[in-house]
Amino acid sequence: MAGITEVAERAGVSTATVSRALSGNGHVSETTRERVRVAASELGYVVSSNASGLATGRTRNVGVVIPFLNRWFFASVLEGAESALLSHGYDLTLYNLGGSREERRSVFEHFLLRKRVDAVIAISLELTPSEVTRLINLRKPIVGVGGPLLGVRTLSIDDIEVARLATEHLLALGHRSIAHIGGAVDSETDFHMPTNRRAGYEAALEAFGVPIDPQLFGAADFTIEGGYIAAKQLFGNPRKRPTALFAASDEMAIGAILAARDMGLHVPDDISVIGVDDHQLAAFFGLTTVAQYPQRQGQLAVEILMDQLHPGRPGPLTVNTPLKYDLIVRESTARPDARRH
Amino acid sequence: MAGITEVAERAGVSTATVSRALSGNGHVSETTRERVRVAASELGYVVSSNASGLATGRTRNVGVVIPFLNRWFFASVLEGAESALLSHGYDLTLYNLGGSREERRSVFEHFLLRKRVDAVIAISLELTPSEVTRLINLRKPIVGVGGPLLGVRTLSIDDIEVARLATEHLLALGHRSIAHIGGAVDSETDFHMPTNRRAGYEAALEAFGVPIDPQLFGAADFTIEGGYIAAKQLFGNPRKRPTALFAASDEMAIGAILAARDMGLHVPDDISVIGVDDHQLAAFFGLTTVAQYPQRQGQLAVEILMDQLHPGRPGPLTVNTPLKYDLIVRESTARPDARRH
DNA sequence: GTGAAAGCGCTAACAG
DNA sequence: CTGTTAGCGCTTTCAC
Numbered sequence: 001m002a003g004i005t006e007v008a009e010r011a012g013v014s015t016a017t018v019s020r021a022l023s024g025n026g027h028v029s030e031t032t033r034e035r036v037r038v039a040a041s042e043l044g045y046v047v048s049s050n051a052s053g054l055a056t057g058r059t060r061n062v063g064v065v066i067p068f069l070n071r072w073f074f075a076s077v078l079e080g081a082e083s084a085l086l087s088h089g090y091d092l093t094l095y096n097l098g099g100s101r102e103e104r105r106s107v108f109e110h111f112l113l114r115k116r117v118d119a120v121i122a123i124s125l126e127l128t129p130s131e132v133t134r135l136i137n138l139r140k141p142i143v144g145v146g147g148p149l150l151g152v153r154t155l156s157i158d159d160i161e162v163a164r165l166a167t168e169h170l171l172a173l174g175h176r177s178i179a180h181i182g183g184a185v186d187s188e189t190d191f192h193m194p195t196n197r198r199a200g201y202e203a204a205l206e207a208f209g210v211p212i213d214p215q216l217f218g219a220a221d222f223t224i225e226g227g228y229i230a231a232k233q234l235f236g237n238p239r240k241r242p243t244a245l246f247a248a249s250d251e252m253a254i255g256a257i258l259a260a261r262d263m264g265l266h267v268p269d270d271i272s273v274i275g276v277d278d279h280q281l282a283a284f285f286g287l288t289t290v291a292q293y294p295q296r297q298g299q300l301a302v303e304i305l306m307d308q309l310h311p312g313r314p315g316p317l318t319v320n321t322p323l324k325y326d327l328i329v330r331e332s333t334a335r336p337d338a339r340r341h
Numbered sequence: 342m343a344g345i346t347e348v349a350e351r352a353g354v355s356t357a358t359v360s361r362a363l364s365g366n367g368h369v370s371e372t373t374r375e376r377v378r379v380a381a382s383e384l385g386y387v388v389s390s391n392a393s394g395l396a397t398g399r400t401r402n403v404g405v406v407i408p409f410l411n412r413w414f415f416a417s418v419l420e421g422a423e424s425a426l427l428s429h430g431y432d433l434t435l436y437n438l439g440g441s442r443e444e445r446r447s448v449f450e451h452f453l454l455r456k457r458v459d460a461v462i463a464i465s466l467e468l469t470p471s472e473v474t475r476l477i478n479l480r481k482p483i484v485g486v487g488g489p490l491l492g493v494r495t496l497s498i499d500d501i502e503v504a505r506l507a508t509e510h511l512l513a514l515g516h517r518s519i520a521h522i523g524g525a526v527d528s529e530t531d532f533h534m535p536t537n538r539r540a541g542y543e544a545a546l547e548a549f550g551v552p553i554d555p556q557l558f559g560a561a562d563f564t565i566e567g568g569y570i571a572a573k574q575l576f577g578n579p580r581k582r583p584t585a586l587f588a589a590s591d592e593m594a595i596g597a598i599l600a601a602r603d604m605g606l607h608v609p610d611d612i613s614v615i616g617v618d619d620h621q622l623a624a625f626f627g628l629t630t631v632a633q634y635p636q637r638q639g640q641l642a643v644e645i646l647m648d649q650l651h652p653g654r655p656g657p658l659t660v661n662t663p664l665k666y667d668l669i670v671r672e673s674t675a676r677p678d679a680r681r682h
Numbered sequence: 683g684t685g686a687a688a689g690c691g692c693t694a695a696c697a698g
Numbered sequence: 699c700t701g702t703t704a705g706c707g708c709t710t711t712c713a714c
Contacts, residue, residue, distance in 0.1 A: 046455055046456070047455070048395070048455065048456045049391075049455045049456060049457045050390075050391050050394040050395040050400065050456065050457070051395050053391040054389075054391040054392050054395050059391065061434075061457075069416040069419055069420045069423075070413060070416040070417060070621065075410045075411040075416055076410075076411060078410055079410045079411065079437060079439065082410075082435055082436075083437065083439075086436075086440070086444050086447065086448070086452070087444070089451075091434050091457060092435045093402075093432050093433065093434055093435075094419075094434075094435045095427075096420060096423045096424065098420065098424075099424045099427070103424060103427050103428070106427065110430075111427070113387040114387055114388070114389065114390040114432075115387075115389045115390065115391060116390045116391070116402075116432060224622060224625065225622075225625045261602065280411065281565060281566075284565065284566045284569070
């Protein structure tokens with residue numbers, strides 16, 4: 001319960017000096033600074049963020065808006081952001097949009113306006129135009145992760161290239177009948193990731209002179225279960241079962257592997273499967289995938305915000321490097337004719 | 342950017358009245374209140390939480406301390422807590438302990454002390470005594486979820502009974518050779534959940550007069566992969582392969598199902614499997630399980646805190662009911678002799 | 683029922 | 699390099 005005044009008394013200085021000593025703003029002699037530090041720690045003093053925030057207008061707190069908590073990608077970005085914020089002395093206020101429409105509205109109309117956050121990180125949000133407006137009107141630094149956000153700097157892997165790489169891996173192995181499981185086409189939202197991954201898949205096929213067969217596309221919801229269902233449809237077609245499958249996420253790819261097993265198909269002998277993400281479970285399932293690094297993405301988002309929040313801060317300025325992704329070849333892909341049985 | 346003064350001017354009242362009208366504290370005539378509301382909403386005014394917090398000492402913000410973000414149980418509790426807090430007008434500040442020791446220390450020594458939170462929810466934390474002390478010293482309402490926290494009110498299912506129920510289900514089906522996969526014994530931490538579930542399993546066996554066989558126990562880390570590895574050990578023993586398995590979590594149970602498949606064993610004909618949780622994927626794998634409801638647990642934790650934070654608040658007082666759990670029978674358990682092949 | 687005014691605990695000019 | 703002082707934007711007695 002100790003306040004700045006007690007620290008000042010104990011250190012024999014004014015409150016202003018305590019403030020300066022502890023925050024690092026302004027010049028304080030090293031001896032004084034040390035004396036203040038000691039006094040503060042002896043009293044267990046920690047600045048009140050309310051008072052400090054009120055005086056400075058800054059809160060050392062950033063809001064993270066996220067559509068799901070229980071999915072690997074989102075939780076990983078959050079994890080990366082949380083730890084990076086912590087290391088900068090920032091708190092993270094979490095807004096999950098997974099609930100009701102009402103909750104969602106109140107986040108945008110009420111919570112984000114409380115001046116409690118200095119900046120916001122928006123993770124893979126599919127926002128309505130009015131929500132985007134509200135976000136922009138905050139006039140605070142914003143960075144998006146994993147999804148395009150109109151008018152906002154966004155961190156995202158090049159989905160077209162990633163899909164292209166995955167598809168080319170299959171083509172290079174010799175596959176010509178390659179199915180794709182991706183997101184359902186939904187013109188309402190402007191969330192382009194599924195569309196981009198499909199475009200990359202098609203571009204790779206076209207570049208190889210392989211015709212695109214709409215029957216080799218299955219729509220799913222990016223879950224294991226969704227991938228399982230979609231894969232069963234594709235694998236069950238006796239007339240033209242594909243020899244390979246590119247799933248737009250590892251979770252769907254895992255669903256597809258399970259579907260194949262249940263249908264008596266061997267992966268990769270009967271069917272090769274590749275995903276995107278390098279999900280927690282990818283290695284366990286021997287899944288070939290194009291890895292992306294969501295934790296690092298969350299961390300990077302924080303660094304970008306810090307650059308904006310503390311313009312002169314030391315350390316390398318965050319460059320606008322494209323996000324890293326890597327092809328990781330495991331056991332779920334092989335040449336189509338490499339049958340072992 | 343509108344402040345309380347502008348709202349006051351626009352409504353033709355004093356700032357004091359605006360404050361009263363909007364917060365509901367103190368008496369304001371209905372007409373005035375309405376006029377203030379209109380003025381506020383026209384100006385897009387939202388109280389600054391810093392200023393309000395400084396004046397009142399309350400922040401409308403609760404801290405949630407969590408050990409993992411990327412596991413179903415934890416993410417679900419968090420989800421439930423977030424949405425409940427939102428509906429009470431509270432923000433949620435997230436502290437993830439998954440990172441380095443350094444991060445963990447700073448959470449306890451620095452962040453939680455900033456007076457930024459009115460209360461804290463601690464999810465399944467294995468805390469050192471000094472961390473517990475720090476928590477208690479905050480002198481703020483604290484509630485634990487999913488793990489015993491010395492000296493703190495904790496919400497947790499009755500792990501012994503849950504395990505007992507699961508085991509009894511197998512016994513009732515006629516199984517007598519029942520394996521168990523649970524947590525490794527770790528005397529350092531006082532996190533009793535795995536120990537309790539094992540105790541419940543043993544109690545059920547004993548009550549049935551079935552001897553406990555230490556060789557039928559496997560330790561794992563509560564992940565799918567861990568369950569897979571442990572199950573392979575148990576199922577691979579040609580001399581005494583169990584006919585049933587009780588896994589202390591659904592994720593491990595799913596790993597066991599996958600292990601069985603890989604070993605050519607049929608579930609449930611060759612081996613019955615039961616878990617605990619009713620995980621996202623449980624239905625997909627046809628897993629019989631004892632469901633618990635982490636979202637509701639998170640929500641309940643919030644209600645308890647609200648009771649403490651707003652003593653006279655309307656609505657039913659949160660009673661100290663034991664947490665609900667239900668046996669959900671799916672396809673992964675059957676009689677041991679019901680062989681179909 | 684409403685207004686005036688004194689803080690809440692800290693920071694940031696401005697002096698010195 | 700350090701002290702003095704005036705707020706930051708709201709809430710809350712205390713009067714009226």
